[in-house]
Amino acid sequence: MKVARLYLAFVFFVLYMPIFYLIYYSFNSGGTMHHFESFTLDWYKDVFDDTRLLVIVLHTVIVALLSSSLATIIGVLGAIAIYYAKHRWKQTLLTLNNILIVSPDVIIGASFLILFTIAGIQLGFTSVLLSHIAFSIPIVVLMVLPKLQEMSPTLIDAARDLGANEWNVLTKVVLPYVTPGIFAGFFMALTYSLDDFAVTFFVTGNGFSTLSVEIYSRARQGISLSVNALSTLLFLFTLLLVVVYYIITQRTSAKGGQK
Amino acid sequence: MRRYAYAVPYWLWIALFVIAPIILIVYYSFFDIEGRFSLVNYETFFTPVYLRMTVNSFWYAFLITACSLLIAYPTAYLLTKTKHKQLWLLLIILPTWVNLLLKAYAFLGLFGTYGAVNALLEAIGIGTKQLLFTDFSFVFVSVYIFIPFMILPIFNALEKLNHSLIDAARDLGASEWTTFRRVIFPLTLDGVKAGCQAVFIPSLSLFMLTRLIAGNRVITLGTAVEQHFLVTQNWGMGATIAVFLMIAMAGIMAITGNKKWGVRQ
Known part of the structure; x- marks a missing residue:
C-alpha cells in the first residue's frame, strides 16, 4: 500500500511540477527560469502593458465563445438527427462524425487550409472561427448522444399522447433531459478551442493570431518570463472554468434526481 | 425527409x-509543385528519405504509446482504489486543460542546461547533461x-468492471497476478485500446513538440506535412504524406476498433 501511495504521489508530482515551475519563476526578477533572484511582479505588469497581447487574448476568447456556442447548437441538432436515424445509417453517421476527432491535427489543419483557399475565404478571423466550429461539433455530438440514448422513449410517447407537437416534445422533454450533456459538450468545445494550436496555426494567416500561436512564436525565440506570467494567469482562469463546470454539472445532476 | 430539416447545418458540416x-x-496529392497532374x-x-521518416514516426509513436500505457495502467488501477477517486481523477484531467504550448514551454526551462532537472542531476553526482533537443526529452514531454x-479510458474500464468476477477468481484460487492477467486486464482491454488510439494517432503527427523540444532533430510525418504546407509551399507533397497518415490512421482504427463511440447494441 505504501508503494502504491508513493507511485501515485510521484505521478501527481511529475504532472504538476512543470506547471508550478512556470508559476514560480513568473515572480523571478532575474529574467531566467533557473536562478531565482528576488520577488517581482514586473512580468505581470509587462503582460498588462502589452496591448498586442491583450488584443490576442480578446480574440482567443471571442473565437472560443462564438465557436463553442455555434458548435453546441449544430451538434445538438446533429445528435438528435443521429438518434432518430435508421439503424443502418446510425453507424455510418457516427463514423463520419468521429473522423475529425481521431484525425491528427496537422491533417485537419492542412485540409482546412486547402478548403479555405479554394473557397476564397480570407485567412484570418473567419477561417479560424469556422475551423474551431468544425472540430468542436463532433465532441458536442458525442457528449449529447449518450444522454439521448439513455432517455426512455416512453417519455416521448407519453408527451405525444398528451397532445404535444414536435416542437413541444423537443423543447419540453428532449432538451431538458439532455441538458447536462449539452453543458458538458459546450465546455469541452470551449476547452478544445482555447487549447487548439495546430489547426489554428495552419489557417490563421498573417494578421490574426490566437494565444497558442502567439505563445509558440514567443517560445521559439527562447525564454521570456512574461510568458510565465501569462501562463499563471491562464492557469488561474482554467481553474476557475473547472470549478464553474464542476458546480454546473453537480447542480444539474442533482436536479436530475437519482443520478 | 422533412423531419430532418432541422439538422441541415449538421449535414452541411459533414x-x-x-x-x-x-x-x-487526395486530389491535391496528385499535383506536383508546378500544379501539373503527376504521380x-x-x-x-517511396524514396529512402521519406520511408525512413515514416518508420521513425511510427517508432516514436510506438515508444510514446508504450511508455504512456506502462505508466498509466498502474496509475488508473491505483486511482480506483483511492477514496475520493472522482476528485483525484479530476486532478489528473486538470493539466490537460492547461495550454499544450505552455507545458512544452515549461520543459524548455526544466530541461535547460541550468534548469531544475540538471541541478538535481548535479546534486546527486551524475552531472549536467544535455537534455533538451534529444530523443529522450521528446518522448518524455510527449508522454x-x-x-x-x-x-x-483505462480508469473508466476498471470502474465498469464487475467486482464479483475478481472475487470469483480469488475464490477459485487464482493468485493476484493470475487474476490480473486472466480477468482484470482482458476485461479492461477496451479501455486500453481506446487509450492507445488516443495517444498513438496524435503522436504520429506531432509537429510543434519536434520543433520546440526536439529542436528539429526528430522529424515526424506531421513535421513534414507542416513543412510542406507552410514553409516550402509544396502542397502536393504535403497532401501525399497526409494521405499516408490517413491510411495509417484508418488502419489503427480498424485494429483498435471503435466500439467506444458506438451505438449501444
Whole structure:
C-alpha cells in the first residue's frame, strides 16, 4: 500500500511540477527560469502593458465563445438527427462524425487550409472561427448522444399522447433531459478551442493570431518570463472554468434526481 | 425527409468539413509543385528519405504509446482504489486543460542546461547533461502531455468492471497476478485500446513538440506535412504524406476498433 501511495504521489508530482515551475519563476526578477533572484511582479505588469497581447487574448476568447456556442447548437441538432436515424445509417453517421476527432491535427489543419483557399475565404478571423466550429461539433455530438440514448422513449410517447407537437416534445422533454450533456459538450468545445494550436496555426494567416500561436512564436525565440506570467494567469482562469463546470454539472445532476 | 430539416447545418458540416477535406487532400496529392497532374509525389514518398521518416514516426509513436500505457495502467488501477477517486481523477484531467504550448514551454526551462532537472542531476553526482533537443526529452514531454488521455479510458474500464468476477477468481484460487492477467486486464482491454488510439494517432503527427523540444532533430510525418504546407509551399507533397497518415490512421482504427463511440447494441 505504501508503494502504491508513493507511485501515485510521484505521478501527481511529475504532472504538476512543470506547471508550478512556470508559476514560480513568473515572480523571478532575474529574467531566467533557473536562478531565482528576488520577488517581482514586473512580468505581470509587462503582460498588462502589452496591448498586442491583450488584443490576442480578446480574440482567443471571442473565437472560443462564438465557436463553442455555434458548435453546441449544430451538434445538438446533429445528435438528435443521429438518434432518430435508421439503424443502418446510425453507424455510418457516427463514423463520419468521429473522423475529425481521431484525425491528427496537422491533417485537419492542412485540409482546412486547402478548403479555405479554394473557397476564397480570407485567412484570418473567419477561417479560424469556422475551423474551431468544425472540430468542436463532433465532441458536442458525442457528449449529447449518450444522454439521448439513455432517455426512455416512453417519455416521448407519453408527451405525444398528451397532445404535444414536435416542437413541444423537443423543447419540453428532449432538451431538458439532455441538458447536462449539452453543458458538458459546450465546455469541452470551449476547452478544445482555447487549447487548439495546430489547426489554428495552419489557417490563421498573417494578421490574426490566437494565444497558442502567439505563445509558440514567443517560445521559439527562447525564454521570456512574461510568458510565465501569462501562463499563471491562464492557469488561474482554467481553474476557475473547472470549478464553474464542476458546480454546473453537480447542480444539474442533482436536479436530475437519482443520478 | 422533412423531419430532418432541422439538422441541415449538421449535414452541411459533414459535407463541407468532413467529406470535402478528405477528397481535397487526395486530389491535391496528385499535383506536383508546378500544379501539373503527376504521380511524382508518390514516387518521392517511396524514396529512402521519406520511408525512413515514416518508420521513425511510427517508432516514436510506438515508444510514446508504450511508455504512456506502462505508466498509466498502474496509475488508473491505483486511482480506483483511492477514496475520493472522482476528485483525484479530476486532478489528473486538470493539466490537460492547461495550454499544450505552455507545458512544452515549461520543459524548455526544466530541461535547460541550468534548469531544475540538471541541478538535481548535479546534486546527486551524475552531472549536467544535455537534455533538451534529444530523443529522450521528446518522448518524455510527449508522454507527459498524452498520459491523461491514456489514464482516463483505462480508469473508466476498471470502474465498469464487475467486482464479483475478481472475487470469483480469488475464490477459485487464482493468485493476484493470475487474476490480473486472466480477468482484470482482458476485461479492461477496451479501455486500453481506446487509450492507445488516443495517444498513438496524435503522436504520429506531432509537429510543434519536434520543433520546440526536439529542436528539429526528430522529424515526424506531421513535421513534414507542416513543412510542406507552410514553409516550402509544396502542397502536393504535403497532401501525399497526409494521405499516408490517413491510411495509417484508418488502419489503427480498424485494429483498435471503435466500439467506444458506438451505438449501444
